[in-house]
Each structure stands twice: as C-alpha cells, then as structure tokens.
Amino acid sequence: MLTSQRKQLILDALKRDGQVIAKSLSSEFAVSEDTIRRDLRELAADGYLQRVHGGALPASPAAVDLAGRQGIESASKAAIGKAAAQMIVPGQIAIVDGGTTAVQLVRHLPLDLRATIVTHSPTVAVELGDHAGVEVIMIGGRLYRHSMVNVGGAAIEALSHIRADLYFMGVTGVHPEAGLSTGDLEEAYIKRALAARAAETVVLASAEKLNAASAFMIAEASAAHAIVVEKETAEALTAPLEALGIAIVRA
Incomplete structure (x- = not known):
C-alpha cells in the first residue's frame, strides 16, 4: 500500500x-x-x-486567523451570538472573549441594556460603543493579532480584581475527552484565567469546533456550564457533552 x-x-x-x-x-x-x-x-x-x-x-478548521474565520458560517455564528446575548440580564457582569462569534454576541445585545461587559478584545469593545448603558471594562496587555485579543501577564493580573457572573468563551476545539482547546498557548492561559473569574462559563461553539481538538488545552470539557451550538447540530456531537453534565443550548 x-x-x-x-x-x-x-x-x-x-x-x-x-x-x-x-x-x-x-x-x-x-x-x-x-x-x-x-x-x-x-x-x-x-x-x-x-x-x-x-x-x-x-483538527479544528477554526484555527485560522481572524480574517479567515469571518468567512466561516457567518449565519450560524450570528444565531449563536444572538442566543448567547439573551443570557445576559440587566445588572450582570459578563466577560466576553474575542473572536467572530463574540462580536456577534455583543451586536445582538439590546441598546437599552444596563450591564457591565469585561473584554480583552478591542474589536468587542468597539462594537459596544453605541450601548450607552453598558459599562465596558477593557483588559489590556500584549495584542495577539491572530485573534485580536490582549494576552500576557498584564492581562492576567488585571483579571484578578474582577468577579463576573458569566464568561462567554471562544474556542477552536470542544471534545469530551480532549477538553476545550485553542491554537495558541498564551490564549489558553488567558482563557483559563477568564474562566476562573466567572461564576459560570458558556462556550460558543459552531459545528466545526465540536469533536475537534487544537494544540493547547484550556480546561476539561466539564469546565463549561453550557455550550451554545447551532440549532441543527447533530445529537451524535452533543450527546457525549451532555453526558458530562453540560447544558446544550441550541441557537
């Protein structure tokens, strides 16, 4: 052969x-x-x-640069973002990760919402410019251009002073055994730090990220309290995650 x-x-x-x-x-x-x-x-x-x-x-096909990810299933990302946005209630503090799906999340927040959004993504922060009732806390650090997020020790140190209700995590891989993963080591560190500062972690995962893995593990899959997926996502992909006690939210 x-x-x-x-x-x-x-x-x-x-x-x-x-x-x-x-x-x-x-x-x-x-x-x-x-x-x-x-x-x-x-x-x-x-x-x-x-x-x-x-x-x-x-391997997750989501592990491409930001420009490349913007062209991947934009309709499904919008649906996931809209469903995730509905989880934020007035008065809450929510951490929003970087990435194209996270941008869709903040685009779907009501303009009259009164809440606090913490983010290490300049792109996400800019999207919230018209939300007068949203307090935006920007986490600084070294800009990681691949995902347009701030990373490094300075960002992790700033997070130590924050306690949030929710963290909306972006990943490139979700696997019941290999866990939640991403393609960059520093991103994995900061995502782990963000999750540690929130009462609940919600993972945003379009179909290409499920049953896939990237090089750097963020946490066990069970670190997610809920995973927001596309409405038509196959049960075969979600059932092993539900078996771990993770709530599956279909957008």
Missing part, C-alpha cells in the same frame, strides 16, 4: 470514528507503530488532524 493511500484511509477512519489509535492502525495496515506515528506527524503538519497521546483527533 502506498503511503498516500494509507494516509487517506487514516483520514477516512478519523472522520468515521472521531479518533484513531496508532496501535490499532499499525495492526490494521501491518506496519510498525513508528510508521503510523510518522504518518500522523505529517498529516498533523498539513493541518488534517491533531495528534494526542496514542493517536489523533480531528
């Missing part, structure tokens, strides 16, 4: 089963585990999968 054929069969198995195990693939193809690990390394380098201990999981 040619290497290209074996790689395609690996990708087919990954799509069918949601994960692949190196030892099982070695037996199936009658090749060494070193050969399979090399295949997985090369497929990971091309962005087709995310390697984990003992095998691989689907």
